[in-house]
Amino acid sequence: MAAKMEKLALFAWLLFSFCLLGYLSLGEADRQGDILFKLLMSRRSENSHVSHSWAGLDALNEYSSVGIEPQDGKMESDKIDALPGQPEGVDFDQYSGYVTVDQKAGRALFYYFVESPQNSSTKPLVMWLNGGPGCSSFGLGAMTELGPFRVNSDGQTLFRNDYAWNNVANVIFLESPAGVGFSYSNTTSDYDKAGDTTTAIDAYTFLVNWFERFPQYKTRDFFIAGESYAGHYVPQLAYTILLNNNNTNQTVINLKGIAVGNALLHESITLWGIYDNLWTHAINSDETYKGIHKYCDFAKDFFSEKCSDFIRQSLDERGDIDIYNIYAPICLDTSLKNSSNGSVHDFDPCSNYYVENYLNIKEVQMALHANQIIWTHCRDYAWTDRPVTTLPIIKIIMASGVSVWVYSGDTDGRVPVAATRYSLNTLKLPIKAAWHAWYTNREVGGYVVEYEGLKLATVRGAGHLVPSYQPERALTLISSFLQGTLPPSTP
Numbered sequence: 226m227a228a229k230m231e232k233l234a235l236f237a238w239l240l241f242s243f244c245l246l247g248y249l250s251l252g253e254a255d256r257q258g259d260i261l262f263k264l265l266m267s268r269r270s271e272n273s274h275v276s277h278s279w280a281g282l283d284a285l286n287e288y289s290s291v292g293i294e295p296q297d298g299k300m301e302s303d304k305i306d307a308l309p310g311q312p313e314g315v316d317f318d319q320y321s322g323y324v325t326v327d328q329k330a331g332r333a334l335f336y337y338f339v340e341s342p343q344n345s346s347t348k349p350l351v352m353w354l355n356g357g358p359g360c361s362s363f364g365l366g367a368m369t370e371l372g373p374f375r376v377n378s379d380g381q382t383l384f385r386n387d388y389a390w391n392n393v394a395n396v397i398f399l400e401s402p403a404g405v406g407f408s409y410s411n412t413t414s415d416y417d418k419a420g421d422t423t424t425a426i427d428a429y430t431f432l433v434n435w436f437e438r439f440p441q442y443k444t445r446d447f448f449i450a451g452e453s454y455a456g457h458y459v460p461q462l463a464y465t466i467l468l469n470n471n472n473t474n475q476t477v478i479n480l481k482g483i484a485v486g487n488a489l490l491h492e493s494i495t496l497w498g499i500y501d502n503l504w505t506h507a508i509n510s511d512e513t514y515k516g517i518h519k520y521c522d523f524a525k526d527f528f529s530e531k532c533s534d535f536i537r538q539s540l541d542e543r544g545d546i547d548i549y550n551i552y553a554p555i556c557l558d559t560s561l562k563n564s565s566n567g568s569v570h571d572f573d574p575c576s577n578y579y580v581e582n583y584l585n586i587k588e589v590q591m592a593l594h595a596n597q598i599i600w601t602h603c604r605d606y607a608w609t610d611r612p613v614t615t616l617p618i619i620k621i622i623m624a625s626g627v628s629v630w631v632y633s634g635d636t637d638g639r640v641p642v643a644a645t646r647y648s649l650n651t652l653k654l655p656i657k658a659a660w661h662a663w664y665t666n667r668e669v670g671g672y673v674v675e676y677e678g679l680k681l682a683t684v685r686g687a688g689h690l691v692p693s694y695q696p697e698r699a700l701t702l703i704s705s706f707l708q709g710t711l712p713p714s715t716p
Contacts, residue, residue: 260357260358260359260360260454260603260605261356261357261358261453261454261489261639261640264358264454264608264611265489265492265495265496291426291429291430291433291434291469291475292328292430293433293434293437294324294325294328294434294437296434296437296438299322299438300320300438300439302322302594303320303321303322303338303438303594304318304319304320305319305320305321305592305593305594306592307592308374308383308589308592308593309381309586309588309589309592310377310381310382310383310583311374311382311383312374312383312384312385315373316342317339317340317341317342317345317373317391318339318340318345319337319338319339319340319373320336320337320338320339321335321336321337321338321593321594321595322335322336322593322594323335323336323407323408323594324336324431324434324435324438325434326403326427326430326431326434327410327415327427327430330410330411330412330415331410331411331412332403332409332410332411332412332415332427333403333408333409333410334399334400334401334402334403334408334427334428334431335363335399335400335406335407335408335409335595336397336398336399336400336431336435337363337367337372337397337398337593338395338396338397338398338439339367339372339373339389339391339395339396340391340395341391341392341393341394341395342391342392345395346441348393348394348395349394349395349445349446349447349448349481349707350394350395350396350397350442350445350446350447350448351390351394351395351396351397351447351448351449351450351703351707352396352397352399352432352447352448352449352450353366353367353371353390353396353397353398353399353450353451354366354399354401354428354449354450354451354455354458354459354462355451355452355453355455356451356452356453356454356455356456356457356458356488356489357405357453357454357603357604358402358419358424358454358457358458358606358608359402359404359405359419359603359604359605359606359608360405360453360454360602360603360604361400361405361406361602361603362398362399362400362401362406362451363398363400363406363407363584364406364577364580364581364584364600364602365577365580365602365690366398366451367398368576368580368583368584369576369577369580369690369693370690370691370692370693371386371388371389371390371396371692371696371699371703372386372389372390372391372396372398373385373386373389373391374386374389375567375569375576376567376576376579376580376582376583377564377565377566377567377579378561378562378564378565378567378573378575378579379561379562379563379564379565379579380561380578380579380582380583381561381565381582381583381586382565383583384565384566384567384568384569385569386569386696387569387696388569388692388696388697388699388700389700390692390699390700390703392700393700393703393704393707394448394703394707395442395445397435399428399431401424401427401428401431401458402419402423402424402427402606403415403416403419403427404416404419404604404606405603405604406600406601406602407590407593407595407596407598407600409596409598416604416606417607417609418609419606419607419608419609420606420608420609420610420611421457421458421461421610421611421612422461422610424458424461425458425461425462425464425465426465428458428462428465429462429465429466429469432466432478433475433476433478436476436478437476443476444479445479446479446481447478447479447480447481448480448481448482448483448484448706448707449462449463449480449482449483449484450483450484450485450486450703450706451484451485451486451488452485452486452487452488452689452690452691453486453487453488453489453639453640453689454488454489455485455486455488456485456488456489456490456615456640457489457611457612457615459483459484459485459488460483460485460615460618460619460622461615461618463480463483463622463627464618464621464622466478466480467480467621467622467625467627480627481627481628482627482628482629482630482706482707482709483622483627483628483629483630484629484630484631484632484703484706485630485631485632486631486632486633486634486691487632487633487634487637487639487640487641487645487689487691488631488640488645489615489640490614490615490616490619490631490644490645490648490649491613491614491615491616491647491648491651492523492613492614493523493524493613494614494644494647494648494651495640495644495648496521496523496644497523497644497647498640498641498643498644498645498646498647498648499638499639499640499641499643499644500514500517500518500521500539501514501643502638502641502642502643502644503539503543503638505643506551506638508542508543508546508551508638509539509542509543510538510542512538513535513538513539513542516531516534516535516538517532517535517536517539519531520532520534520535521535521536546638547574547688548638548639549637549638549639549688549689549690550634550636550637550638550687550688550689550694551636551637551638551688552636552686553572553574553636553688553694554574555574556574556575556577556578558575559575559578561578561579561582569696572693572694576693577602580602581600581601581602584600585599585600614648616648616649616651616652619679620652623678623679624678628680628706628709629678629679629680630679630680630681630682630706631645631649631679631680631681631682632671632681632682632683632684632691632702633645633681633682633683633684633691634683634684634686634687634688634689634690634691634694634695635671635683635684635685635686635687636686636687636688636694637687637688637689639689640689642683645681646681649676649679649681652676652679654676654677654678654679655676655677656674656675656676656677657675657676657677658673658674658675658711659674660672660673660674661673661674661714662714663682663701663702663711663712663713663714664712664713664714664715664716665697665698665701665712665713666697667716668716669685670684670685670695670698670701670702670712671683671684671685671687671698671702671712672685673711673712675711680711682702682712684698684699684702685698686698687699701713
């Protein structure tokens, strides 16, 4: 019993240390990478629900048609007249509101939808999902990454993102699962049941009803993209769509491709990738690297005491850096500024604070047709089910003929490119196009390799949130993904 309590105490200390570093580097513990690492550590607790296979596959196979609620007039009522503080000359339509996914429970998901400024009727439809699990695709994805606006340092006004993805597609940002951002449930016990299966089913139910609300998009080419824990969300939703497309009583969704960035694909392999990345980038010492490789077995449920010592040493050596972009400056002043002259070319490490202030303005929430709440970036869940790896699901999607892209910002330390490559290498896929550089604006944008059924691309100089740090390169990459071609191989 004493040994067991000691192991639990070691686990608790590790968990506290990683959360503490999140506080030190950002001032808030709810960044999606912090929550992701907490989840990885929780696998070492005796109450973990993780398994080597996804039990949700059986649940989805037994899952029948979803309920479709009446949607008449809701598209028109969801249209946003204007967001407070938005710049002049906005030349696209934007919508936001709620789609009920469980009438009995009173569970509803919030979305923000932006159409393309030009030829929106011919552009594909993309759904974007942030990770966590439990982080906002609106506050993070739309407002700091790939949406049409970002928030100025005054926390009151917006500026245009020249490299927004709605330049090339119509984009839905979904706050999922219920409890994230503006999404909610009137049955509070729903929050205790959140996991991979319920998230996939609710996201699919959202889509079916959203297409009824926006029927002009029913036959449009549809793509799903996301990052971080969306390495679970995206393939699981894609699988749910493919499964239900075979149901003659259900809406057929024209799924063409999925793309996941800096994605959690395999838990224990990701942990190895994290520590190898810290060593190869001169953040950890040789002694720490060797100690972790000698004493740690990340596939086991508990760390040994020696393993825990070397992980603690790794943390001490790392210092106060932004683990989501190891070469980026950290936020040193969280206060709002009087200026309002932000630029998409210079990412502000304090952007999350500006976004949180903006989305808690009453007039903003009213313009978004959102409930009046205290909005936060992320919600921490118990997370009742998840598999060790989503690679088997990705293999099913590859076999279906759906395009699969995996991309990775190469300065991310939370889910580094090493973890992505280690994970994909287990698939032993034949190479169709060898590793080579790709270009944006006459500079190397990153590197890409095409395997049979899957493409892997890196984005040079980008962190965990790729479009935040390299918006132009991210737009080139996603444009190539939507066109079904490799990114440009010449300057």
